[in-house]
Amino acid sequence: MKHRAVKRRTVVMGIGATAGVAVAGGFALSANASGTSSKSSGASDSLVFDKDAYTELTTTITDADGTGHTVVYHFWKAVTYVASPVDAKYQSLNVSVPVKIDGKAVDATNAPIVLANAVGGYMPSSVADATGVGRRRDDRRHAHGRRGWQCLSQRVGRPLGLWQRRHGRGAVRRQRDGERPGRDGQPREAGPGGGLRRRGARCARPDPHRLRRHVLRHRPGRHRRPEGRGRYVRANKGVIPGNTDRIVSTGTSAGGALSSLLGASGDSPIYDKYLKELGAADASDATFATGAWCPITDLEHADGAYEFNWGANVTASTVKVVDQTVSKALRAQFAEYQASLRLRGLNGFGPLTARNYDEYMVETYLQPSATKYLAALSEADRATYLAANTFITWSGGKATFTWADFLTHVGARKKTTPAFDAFDLSSGENNEFGVGTTEARHFTAYGAKNDTTGLATKRVASDIAEKLDLMNPMHHIGEENPGRSRHWWIRLGTKDSDTSLTVSANLAAALDNLGDDVNHLYYWDEGHGSNVDPGDFLTWIAKVTGDSKRRRSAK
Numbered sequence: 394m395k396h397r398a399v400k401r402r403t404v405v406m407g408i409g410a411t412a413g414v415a416v417a418g419g420f421a422l423s424a425n426a427s428g429t430s431s432k433s434s435g436a437s438d439s440l441v442f443d444k445d446a447y448t449e450l451t452t453t454i455t456d457a458d459g460t461g462h463t464v465v466y467h468f469w470k471a472v473t474y475v476a477s478p479v480d481a482k483y484q485s486l487n488v489s490v491p492v493k494i495d496g497k498a499v500d501a502t503n504a505p506i507v508l509a510n511a512v513g514g515y516m517p518s519s520v521a522d523a524t525g526v527g528r529r530r531d532d533r534r535h536a537h538g539r540r541g542w543q544c545l546s547q548r549v550g551r552p553l554g555l556w557q558r559r560h561g562r563g564a565v566r567r568q569r570d571g572e573r574p575g576r577d578g579q580p581r582e583a584g585p586g587g588g589l590r591r592r593g594a595r596c597a598r599p600d601p602h603r604l605r606r607h608v609l610r611h612r613p614g615r616h617r618r619p620e621g622r623g624r625y626v627r628a629n630k631g632v633i634p635g636n637t638d639r640i641v642s643t644g645t646s647a648g649g650a651l652s653s654l655l656g657a658s659g660d661s662p663i664y665d666k667y668l669k670e671l672g673a674a675d676a677s678d679a680t681f682a683t684g685a686w687c688p689i690t691d692l693e694h695a696d697g698a699y700e701f702n703w704g705a706n707v708t709a710s711t712v713k714v715v716d717q718t719v720s721k722a723l724r725a726q727f728a729e730y731q732a733s734l735r736l737r738g739l740n741g742f743g744p745l746t747a748r749n750y751d752e753y754m755v756e757t758y759l760q761p762s763a764t765k766y767l768a769a770l771s772e773a774d775r776a777t778y779l780a781a782n783t784f785i786t787w788s789g790g791k792a793t794f795t796w797a798d799f800l801t802h803v804g805a806r807k808k809t810t811p812a813f814d815a816f817d818l819s820s821g822e823n824n825e826f827g828v829g830t831t832e833a834r835h836f837t838a839y840g841a842k843n844d845t846t847g848l849a850t851k852r853v854a855s856d857i858a859e860k861l862d863l864m865n866p867m868h869h870i871g872e873e874n875p876g877r878s879r880h881w882w883i884r885l886g887t888k889d890s891d892t893s894l895t896v897s898a899n900l901a902a903a904l905d906n907l908g909d910d911v912n913h914l915y916y917w918d919e920g921h922g923s924n925v926d927p928g929d930f931l932t933w934i935a936k937v938t939g940d941s942k943r944r945r946s947a948k
Contacts, residue, residue, distance in 0.1 A: 439476045440674050442629040443469075449492075450525045465493035471521045474625035476672025484671075486622055487520045490634050505938040506626065506635040508680065510644035510651040621673025623655065628674035639938040641682045642878070645922050646891065649688030650866075653883075653900060656683030657866035660876030664863070682880035682937050684930060687921055688900065689892045691867050692822055693837055696811040697727030698893035701747060706890070709805035719810050719843075726839065727895075734871075736902040739911070745902060751796035754894060758915045759799055762887055763792035766917035799887075807890040807921075814840030826857060836861065870903045880910045880937040882930055886919030910937065 447467035455461050469488040471481075478484040491499050623640060630637040644652030658664070659679030668678075691698070700715075700723040707714055714720075728747035736745045738753050745753060763785060767775050779787055784798035794802075809815075813822045814837040823833035834854060835841035841853050862868045869877060881904050885897045894915070901913035912933060916925050924930075934940070 439672075440474070440625060440628060442472065442625075442633040444632055444634075447490075448525075452526060462495050463493075464491050466491045466526065468525050470523060471519075472625075474673075475621045478671065482519045482521045484620065485520060486625075487523055488633070489526050501634060503636045503940075505639035505641055505681070505934055505940055506637065507641045507643055507934070508622065508626070508655075510642065510648040510655070621668050621671060621678065623659075623678035623680060624668070624674040624676045627678070628676040636938070638681065639940070640680045641684060641934055641938065642680045643684040643686075644688075645686040645924075646689055649685040650690035650864075652683055653685045653688045653690055653866040654864065654869075655680050656685070656878035656881065657869040658874060658876075659878065661869055661874055677876070679876040680878050682882070682934065683878040684882040684934075685884070685897075685900075686924055687885045687889050687891065688866075688883070688897060691865055691896055691899070692813055693861050693865065694727070694730045695813045695822075695892060695896065696837065696839070697723045697725075697730060698895045698899075699806075699808065699812040700724045700810060701727040701750070702893035702895055703800070703806040703808075703890055704810075706800055706803065706806040708809050709807055710809070712805070715810040722839070723811060731895075731899075734899065734903070736899065737906055738902055739905050739913075745899075750895060750898075754898065755794070755796050755799065758894075758898065758913075759887060760792055760794065762915045762917040763794070764790070767792055803888050803890065805890075811837075811840055812892075816840060816843045816845045818844070818846050826860065828854075828856070866900065867903060870900075870907065873907060878909070881912065882933055883911065883913040884916065884924065884926075886916045886921060886923045888918055889921045889923075891921040 447469050449465065450468050451463065451465050453461050454464050467490045471485040472488060473481045473485045475484055490501060493499060626633055626640065627637045642652040642655040644650070655678075660677055689695070700720045704717075704720040704724055705714065724747070731745060731747050731750065734745070737743060738745050739757055742753055742757060743749075767778065767785075767787060768790060770778060775787070779785060782802065784794050784802060786793045813820055814835055815823055818833040818835065820833075823835065826834045826836045828834065834857070835844060835848075836853060836857050838853055841848075841851050844851050881901070883897050883901050885894060887894070897913065897915075901911050905911045916923050919925060
């Protein structure tokens with residue numbers, strides 16, 4: 394089979410954008426793939442990965458240090474991953490595998506696989522018109538909903554990660570200074586890819602869908618169905634490149650929620666009937682490790698958590714505090730929920746309750762985050778920052794402050810109240826629970842009870858409870874699901890008021906309490922979707938998957 398060689402010079406800047414496929418070094422495929430294929434026991438004839446059906450492309454990738462690298466890679470476009478798709482346009486993934494970097498051959502045979510999840514406001518988008526990594530047929534760049542991170546990385550002598558922020562290094566600075574970089578009001582600093590310096594894993598870019606198994610919606614052209622990407626990859630072990638036992642899920646915002654869910658719910662039986670209906674491969678869908686940036690999840694408790702965190706802050710759109718009667722009621726719900734979790738904080742903090750959660754956030758996350766940020770500044774820059782932010786006490790190389798002062802520092806909250814289950818059904822989350830011709834629905838009892846749209850009934854629909862379990866990683870963690878990831882990388886900006894800072898902290902504490910490896914921190918003064926330590930993420934992947942050890946032994 395003859396493969397087209399397309400030369401193009403561009404900068405790939407993201408993992409999981411709809412513009413292409415998220416693929417990192419380590420997803421293996423020989424440039425001289427044979428015409429024969431061996432079918433894995435878990436793959437039906439229709440689900441066997443065609444290792445010869447690629448196009449060979451050339452692109453230029455700029456790494457975090459600004460150095461350009463010429464990368465030759467193989468690109469598989471819109472591979473359908475279930476036997477009976479409702480819509481193959483949406484139930485497909487793209488795969489890219491580097492074969493040469495700067496003229497040197499790369500072998501990614503046993504490298505970990507990065508599975509990127511890009512979900513724009515919970516709505517569907519397709520990879521079917523991608524023409525390569527970072528490209529669509531119309532050859533335009535895309536923002537939120539099509540954002541994310543793509544990578545091409547591999548080892549030349551030693552591992553080489555070729556990652557670059559989608560919108561350049563200035564985007565983080567602009568976001569820190571309060572600029573909203575996206576035209577649609579959404580951040581552009583999303584995903585695990587920005588500025589990644591080294592390491593890497595082969596990445597498969599799936600088509601974005603709703604949280605967890607929800608690919609489309611049951612409305613004209615939409616419906617709710619589970620997905621089977623992980624099963625497809627595992628079923629093609631030995632055919633599809635990379636180490637199928639070392640899948641690393643990644644995602645930001647709604648994609649971070651999906652990534653968290655994939656990590657928490659691996660091999661959960663509650664999806665089996667849906668996967669069978671779609672004709673998913675008969676294989677495990679567990680992921681080995683999970684990367685989640687600002688995950689918007691635990692939706693049924695998100696309104697209470699939001700008011701606990703941001704209830705006293707004015708709203709950006711009105712410059713006024715929200716209805717404090719509503720805020721107080723929701724804060725009470727958070728206190729009840731938090732008590733029911735029976736979580737213990739990291740680093741021996743003890744039981745986590747609504748009474749001490751502010752103290753926990755300050756001591757465990759916020760002060761260390763500010764300290765790290767300030768320590769990295771020059772003396773002059775640090776002095777300037779401290780002069781402008783007098784609420785911080787800097788002594789002995791450490792930053793200290795109160796929760797109240799921190800909230801004042803953050804300033805306006807992004808959302809009104811309730812933030813997620815809006816009384817007027819106007820939120821993206823209300824839309825996420827729409828069904829049939831019903832555009833949006835309530836998913837909490839409080840939201841339904843206080844509905845302002847004139848609904849005939851003020852009760853939550855009977856099918857909502859199951860959908861919440863299907864979508865919430867905390868449900869699976871609470872069940873101590875044995876198929877969950879055991880390695881977690883969780884990140885959030887301290888100025889991210891898209892959700893409560895407690896959502897990620899609860900996720901981390903729940904996993905830590907089960908004995909999982911949890912690497913969780915907050916980026917100081919960063920907003921929604923930021924990613925300021927991408928190189929560390931790749932180093933972490935190499936470490937937890939054993940890839941760095943494998944490379945050392947191969948030398």
